[in-house]
Amino acid sequence: MAGMRVFVCTLAMMVAAWLGAAPVIDVDVTGVAKQSLSLSGVTASGAGAETFLKTLQNDLLRCGWYRLAANGQVKVTGQLTGAAGVNEQLTVAWPGKRFAWPRQAMSAAEGRKHAHELADTIVNATTGEKGIAQSRFAMVAKTGTSRTGQAIEDLYVCDYDGYNITRLTRDGAPIIGPRWAPGGKQIYFTSYRLGFPAVFVADVETKSVTRLAEFRGLSTGAVPSPADPNKLAIILAHQGNPELYIMDARTRHLTRLTETKLAAEASPCWSPDGRKICYVSDVAGSPQLYIVDVATKQSRRLTFKGGESVQPDWGKRGIVFATKRGAPYRVAVIDPEKGERSLRYLTPQNEIYESPSWAPDGRHVVAARTQGRQRTLWVLDAEEKGEKPYQPFSGGSTQWLNPAWSK
DSSP states (O other): OOOOOOOSOOHHHHHHHHTTOOOOOOOOOOSSOOEEEEEEEEEEESHHHHHHHHHHHHHHHHTSSEEEOTTOSEEEEEEEEOSSSEEEEEEEEETTEEEEEEEEESSHHHHHHHHHHHHHHHHHHHHSOOOOTTOEEEEEEEEEEOTTSOEEEEEEEEETTSOSOEEOOOSOOOEEEEEEOTTSSEEEEEEOTTSSOEEEEEETTTOOEEEOOOOSSOEEEEEEOSSOTTEEEEEEOTTSSOEEEEEETTTOOEEEOOOOTTOOEEEEEEOTTSSEEEEEEOTTSSOEEEEEETTTOOEEEOOOSSSEEEEEEEETTEEEEEEESSSSOEEEEEETTTEEEEEEESSOTTSEEEEEEEOTTSSEEEEEEEETTEEEEEEEETTOOSOOOOOOOOOSSOEEEEEEEOO
16 A cells, blocks of 8 residues: 655644744654755854744755755755844855855845745755645635525635745635745635535735626636646536536637536546546536646546546646445545556545545645544655554544645
8 A cells, every 4th residue: 555644734833823932743654765964064142033943954855855964965054043034154065066145134034035945955966856845735624504504604715834824714614725826926715605516716915805706606616827827717507417628718718628418527626737627427326527628629538446536636747536346435646647556645544534635746735534533634655655543633623524635
């Protein structure tokens, strides 16, 4: 069984972050080849400086590419000073290469941002991979149930390590499938705030929420193409049953990609190059994954086994999705070209994980885990080999679900 690595964004950690306390995070990963990295040459004087160093260390461990060593291949040296702001005078060196990091943060919060930026710079420079330290989560908080039995939910965002949690909606209506727009400034999501499912767009900076467009019947699942943010994959039922369309966000022009009169489509996601879309259809009797070529409108079935395959997200290492195959929902990865023979699981059998979303590094996945009545957000490492124990976090009555990792 593919192994699993868990760290971020459970309820207890988010509450700690909200209150300004440092979250407790498991950062030990074994079984993956790592470069040794040393921070022993960095001195930190003052609260702001210490926060910077702790944030940098946590980022470099969470990314999974390094292990700490007194005399590492990658060496970070220099001085951090400051109680509120941070004076950053650092040098990063590895065999044959180096770069300087002379920066000034005017506050501890800005220092944390600089630490995230430095961590991602180190990852990219020394591994060629994208970092995750500057990425964010969108997620849905369920805080209760109304008198009519409707879920009370709102949309939130936070830094990938659980800090800076921000509430974006306040109507308490059920929310489905938040998806980030390229650039990380907008989030598309489906809400029942009007009494029926409709697509809305939230501006992360201003917290304003607007309806994408008015359609008769259901509209859901809007997600922009990574190649053209004005091109949206969307599910609409204005002509009958739910079908997959592409909508031009500027002109509202629609291009229909599927036509399944006795079935329904859902949950589209784009290939990294923007040429194909993976989606869910029950045309064969149960929800399974399909891929459509946008140019030719030709679809092919991707998954064939199990009772359900749903909630896909397409990254550079394959399509991650939730599947029921003789067990509760598990998170699996499949190669879109090799199909079922390439499938591997990221989560153990008999534990419930749903709504997986790739990190920008194409290695980590955030997913919602259900344990009894508690739902929390967990991060999985898709590169980990061998099964590892993990530490669950819980507490309070809020349920955290439907996560989306900014790309």
